[in-house]
Amino acid sequence: MKRRVAITGLGVVTPAGNDVASMWSRLLEGRSCGAPITNFDASAFSTRIAAEVRDADALPMPDDRKLAKFASRSHRFALVAAEQAIRDAGIAPTASDRTRWGCVVGTGMMTVAYDELSSLQRSAAIEGQLDPSRMLDDAASNDPLAFCRSQSTAGVSLLMRRFGIGGYASSVHTACASGGQALGTALRVIRRGAADRVLAGGFDSMISPVGLSGFCLLSAVSPDNDTPERASRPFDVTRNGFLLGEGAGFVVLEEWESAVARGAKIYAELAGDGNSLSSYRITDSHPSGDGPIQAMQRALADANATAEDVDYLNAHGTSTPMNDKSEAAASAVVFGDRVGEVSVSSTKSVMGHLIAAAGAVEGVVCALSIHHSKLPVNANLRELDPECAHLDIVREVPRDRRVRVALSNSLGFGGSNSCLAFRHPEETAEVMARDRHQAGRRG
């Protein structure tokens, strides 16, 4: 029988709040975090709005100055969110079990801080072309600490050191699907017995001159600079791009029986991971939903669930014209006749798109929805796109609903699609009792 996985700790740093409780209340309120960018002077960019983490400098960093020197902005988000998750779970690695703890993270793609890039440009690319011989005199280019912060493993390395983790360690990056794939990988690692507990999550910050530029050049972000709080409006017929966010989300995942045995608070079962490749275009899913369809179907199959069991879909819902259309088409195929009975919301409407952190934060949202029997709002929806009209979107006010199974989609540039299935712990207990009964009758 498959080992099951419990979610026992949650932590977030997001534009909607720097801890779980404040993020949750803002999501229920449905008030968008879109605002003019303050991280740098973006006033002449085609898009100059985003959803920024507030009071980032006041985040309660771990009391380890050595650690802080190795941390960039997104690493600080990760350390703080992970600290919350570990504390919430009430368990941490010990000398005797550290090798049975893993760490799997979704990491952002921008690893060099803008001021370091700018320092290099001023010393060694004065005319715009790099002269490597001049790099030798640039301070940032010779600073081992800048090097350490720039490494793709910098985040996982900081987390392992901070919490004393000594088992399976991996960083994954599939663009906007990264956070979902990190949680999915962690689920598999526990299931196959390679670890008993995993600290899993994602972190990212692309609200920087280079990061924002990348999305402006592709016209992927909403240019509604005069109405930032309205810019992210998933499934609305007037949607015109996503709102860039930043932050981190972490969960503590535990092998089910051991979580039950220690009397842990179980938010939900992380029950299934569905993972597919669209192999269509780099930036888009197929309008038919091909790609996301397989991810959602595989997540349900992996959770040993069916469309009948699903009560909530936390949509990828970026608010780009093509994503929402493709995702709505996929939902129609996967849920079939039941599509109108599955409540849907995209929390990107409130906190924007956290890119590599999105799937992890939205996993936390699904766990909270199950835990509180409450569904957060899809903000800013005024006129539902007729192509999405078959979806039952949670509008205006949060909805009270007991969730048996929730799905969370994360669909990335490059065509990687992640869908995670979460199950109510009481439902898991029932399924397990049924399985035991059947095994007893057979045996």
Next chain:
Amino acid sequence: MSRIVITGVGSISAAGRSAAATVDAALEGRSAIATIESFDVSTWPRKRGAEIKDYDAAKLAGDRKVLKLIRRSDVLGLFAANQAIAEAGFARHRETLDDAGNVAFSESTACYVGSGGGAFNVNYEFFPLMAHAGDDMQAFGHDLASTVNPMWLLRALPNNVLCHVGIRHGIKGPNGCITNHTTSGMLAVIESAQAIREGEAVRAVAAGHDAPVEPQQILYYHRCGLMAKDAIRPFDASRDGSLLGEGAGALVLETEASALERDAKILGEYLGGGDASEGLGLLALAPDGEGAARAIRVALDDAGIGTADVGMIVAHGNGTPQSDASEAAALKTVFGAAMPPVTAFKWVTGHPLAASGILDVTLGLEAARRGVAPGIATLGTLDPVCAGVRASQSTQTLARDVVLILCRGFGGTNSAVIVRAIS
């Protein structure tokens, strides 16, 4: 549990454009490490690396149109993946399938890629704009669209090889892109094999690629005290660091039943893998190689074999004093006096970071199919702290066909993979 077999291998390094060519170089004592030519190193404190010569991107990628969307590291990854898939004969087999069979083939084929490459130079496309704008961020924003390639973000994506292998070969199964420094490619192999073991895929393409020979990377490695002056000398008393190299590796893994059904040539068998970390910090290593020893033991357990079954060890052997010493300690802890022949390949290929583990799997498999552990030409005097490691300057003959490949990276990460060579 059905056996997982290897039916395709792709490999490229500065020493050759196939696993056979690079192993030939090793057997002939030829290192591809030379003075760097891609930029002027005359004033540089470190000047050497392993660069791929006669680089023709369109020819290597096998597709000119894709070049505007990818970077040099991606080109190498595509080359290796295409080579492995061609050897496995996917296209030939798919011609025999009807439409439904082809859909099923796509959806039951996984792809996992370990990605590195160009972490620093990807940003240099902004230099002309930054030079023009200076501190004036309004000028930066205003002139962005007329100065920087609109495809910049797509070219910068770490998951490009995954995406383009999928599009080119019609792969739609479970997938992942791992960006975990040196162990990236090795974890791609392990996750590919797991997707097959767990029944989520029938076959999988695993790849890893990197192109780290860029000025910023070299300077940083030097400042961290990790760069050698002229050569990589694994386990040698006079070793003084590592040197970077470009490269990529790829494998096609599938169930034995699938391979037999389509009459594919079987080159080897995947037996098991393991991953363990030390978590002491980004650059810190446990002197006793505790994490490396644990990764090897996990892999042996996963493969269901003992130390006596291993015929050859392909060591990480990156040539830095600390890494080789702790690796030697780990090998002695696990294998003791009964150590099989040990070889390493980075002295030939340079250190291809994210690609290194999977590239070493392709080379270890090729060497084991020939029944030899190539000698390490740069190993003059075995460091006394490495005594007991059965590495040699001369080629050793193998008594058994099982190869253990070890790979280690920043953050104290360690991965091991075990394969059996089938000739």
